[in-house]
Amino acid sequence: MAPNIHSTALVDAAAQLDPTVTVGPYAVIGPHVQIGAHTSIGAHCVIEGHTRIGEDNRIFQFSSLGAAPQDKKYAGEPTRLEIGHRNTIREFCTFNVGTVQDRGVTSIGDDNWIMAYVHIAHDCVVGNQTILANNATLAGHVQVGDQAIIGGLTGVHQFSRIGAHVMAGFASRISQDVPPFMMVDGNPLAVRGLNLEGLRRRGFSAQRMAGIKQAYRLLYRQGLTLEAALSAMADVPHSHPEAEGDIALLRDFVIASQRGIAR
Structure with missing residues (x-):
């Protein structure tokens, strides 16, 4: 031995x-x-x-x-x-x-x-x-993206996906896909906003975060249908070119969702 x-x-x-x-x-x-x-x-x-x-x-x-x-x-x-x-x-x-x-x-x-x-x-x-x-x-x-954080006592339903840079709070019930950059918690699950503090800690510039914020508003705050939000998000890199890769990550995740996204 x-x-x-x-x-x-x-x-x-x-x-x-x-x-x-x-x-x-x-x-x-x-x-x-x-x-x-x-x-x-x-x-x-x-x-x-x-x-x-x-x-x-x-x-x-x-x-x-x-x-x-x-x-x-x-x-x-x-x-x-x-x-x-x-x-x-x-x-x-x-x-x-x-x-x-x-x-x-x-x-x-x-x-x-x-x-x-x-x-x-x-x-x-x-x-x-x-x-x-x-x-x-x-x-x-289940799929969990890079640099995601899942809080204690949180349960994730089979086939659900959690995107990169997500923050899921304590004792959450996740049964739908959570898009990248989001902060969620609760039962039923709710999107509370963007994981901005996490992005800052990971070195995201103000310009990148501005583009992500604009995409978030289109997806969650302007009352658009999912299809309309995705279409409008495609134009965000024109005004926020630094966030082009981030917007593509978010759009591709939402488009590929089979379970539907938390909204």
Whole structure:
């Protein structure tokens, strides 16, 4: 047993662990698991299934990663869980592998801050630099964009999408798509405004935010139909060229919505 793997840990001989990986007491790691350099696995963690974990992750005690999805259709297919680099995954988190009915993979990107008791179900896609607070729960097939923040005790309905830079408040019920840049909370869910403080912290210029504000007013404050708002938003970059990419991100998200957007 390598000196950085505790003597009580059960690591399958077929598992692929970089020599710098640290494994705590009583952890269990299955045969189809790959773990990258400088990742630490806390005590009593169970990592199973076809799971690949990148470098420099900190996984705290009692987490369960790569277990079978909570889906009655699952029949043991070799679906996957993929976790990127530099993530912090706190105590008692549960991430499941995907299903063949969808992508077959549940994926978490890089530099995410995932707090205790977070559940990420099958086929979810979580981007980069997100924050999921304690007890946030993602049902199957949910997508979370980069730098989104999901408040504690928030539940996200299956197939819902949360756009980049969204701020979802404590104990929210999310059952529709939340467009990028929005600040939402409540049950029923309501859009409260733009996540302006978050955008400032991420270095958005005043010019970019002015364009996003104009698009927000068209979508939420002028009583337009969705089609009319989308048409008017296409003209916003003419007066706010710095926000052209942001407006495209917002419009494309809304146009692609299958569940309808929170309004």
